[in-house]
Amino acid sequence: MFVGGLRNRKTIPPRREPTRQLRHRLTISFMTTTVPLKIRLYGDPCLRKKSVPVVYVGPTEQSLLFGLLAAMRENKGVGLAAPQVGVNRQIFVADIGDGPMAFINPKIIRKSGGDVIEEGCLSIPGVTVMVRRPEKIVVRYIDENNQPHEKIYEEMMARVIQHEMDHLDGKLIVDYAGIKEKIKLRARLRELKRKQKGME
Ligand SMILES: [Zn+2]
DSSP states (O other): BBBBTTHHHHHHOOOOOOOOOHHHHHHOOOOOOOSOOOOOOOGGOOOOOOOOOOSOHHHHHHHHHHHHHHHHHHHHHHEEEGGTHHHHHHBEOOOSSSSSSEEEEEEEEEEEOOEEEEOOTSSTTEEEEEEEOSSSSEEEETTTSSEEEEEEEHHHHHHHHHHHHHHHOOGGGGGGHHHHHHHHHHHHHHHHHHHHHOOO
């Protein structure tokens, strides 16, 4: 997810270095990550597929997490999901400024409230859409170390998690656009599709 217009409405704390723990765990994988992951653009079939759950987080998955974090930072995003780099597995990373987090096999078990905020997406550069989402969620997931968690998230983090979870279901922000908005976006989306085709 890219914050886009959100920046004007809410103050996002400065990005910090990865927490020592995660950095340490991912150091081993760093050696195996040779090629930076390329972010797939609108039109790539991977963005529309449903992702499969992860059975066990091993070196391959940790390497993917590191690659996702690197690509997210490179593109100044606050979240990035595996389908966005062509991997249809239930994995995403997020960092809203208080350290990187890995979410694997996430499930929302409770939600409340509702808010409409402008969202951007690293796979759909140049496009923002007003998206209504619950403000508070309870999420069950496992982390990069196979540890299960059940946590409450609110506001910005709740939004990022829901945006990235949409990616795992093959859903994109443009799906939330109204008919008028969709017509306005048509040219830009066509342009992105052409760009994506050129990358294949
Ligand atoms: Zn996105």
